[in-house]
Amino acid sequence: MKGPKTYSSTINPNQEQIAIRDIARIERLNSAINKATNSGNKEKLEALTKEKQRRCQSLKALADKIYQIIN
Amino acid sequence: MAAGDVVFFDQWLVDVQEGVHNMETDVIKVGFTDGTTTPAATTSDPRWGAGGTTNFSSEEVTPGGNYSAGGPTIANNSVTLTGGAGVFDGDDISVLQNASNPTNARWGIIYNDTAAGKNALGFVDYGASIDMSAGDFSIAWNASGIESMNQA
Numbered sequence: 001m002k003g004p005k006t007y008s009s010t011i012n013p014n015q016e017q018i019a020i021r022d023i024a025r026i027e028r029l030n031s032a033i034n035k036a037t038n039s040g041n042k043e044k045l046e047a048l049t050k051e052k053q054r055r056c057q058s059l060k061a062l063a064d065k066i067y068q069i070i071n
Numbered sequence: 072m073a074a075g076d077v078v079f080f081d082q083w084l085v086d087v088q089e090g091v092h093n094m095e096t097d098v099i100k101v102g103f104t105d106g107t108t109t110p111a112a113t114t115s116d117p118r119w120g121a122g123g124t125t126n127f128s129s130e131e132v133t134p135g136g137n138y139s140a141g142g143p144t145i146a147n148n149s150v151t152l153t154g155g156a157g158v159f160d161g162d163d164i165s166v167l168q169n170a171s172n173p174t175n176a177r178w179g180i181i182y183n184d185t186a187a188g189k190n191a192l193g194f195v196d197y198g199a200s201i202d203m204s205a206g207d208f209s210i211a212w213n214a215s216g217i218e219s220m221n222q223a
Binding site (some may be wrong): 006011020023031048 | 076193
């Protein structure tokens, strides 16, 4: 076994770095949500879903801002 | 090392195989230290409290404002199988600006608050001493997660 492999985090990220992180985190949250669903852990499922919603809203706000700039 | 780098302690390799950590269900926190001790992968039996060899809690920044004693929790921590790797990830860390916040945060010690021994997992390099009374502070974990393990 190889590990642990660690990754550099970002201190005080800018908007672009937050968006990149949001997208990746949402993908991983989907896996965690599936796991919580299968295990019947409702409390965890609710918390993970809320975090996914928060990340999606953050991305939507950024997309809206970009749309306004373009148009 | 560079600002933002995350390193796990060698001791974690032992602790995780002895069942000290359940990185999905345990409460994992990031305690901020003042830099008295520079953590390294080789730091001997690192803890956030007594019982080991290195007690980072004795170097904690002075709690105040939006920084509570013990540091913020990595909420929604999860371990998922992603592309053949077991990936540990969680919510990002944020401490909003407050005049009473600590002014000298240098390292973030990732530790297990559920474990009786408050065993530390790893640390984050802040790059320099951070004055959180002057502005917000946040850590966005890497898009790939905080840590992962896969087959050699």
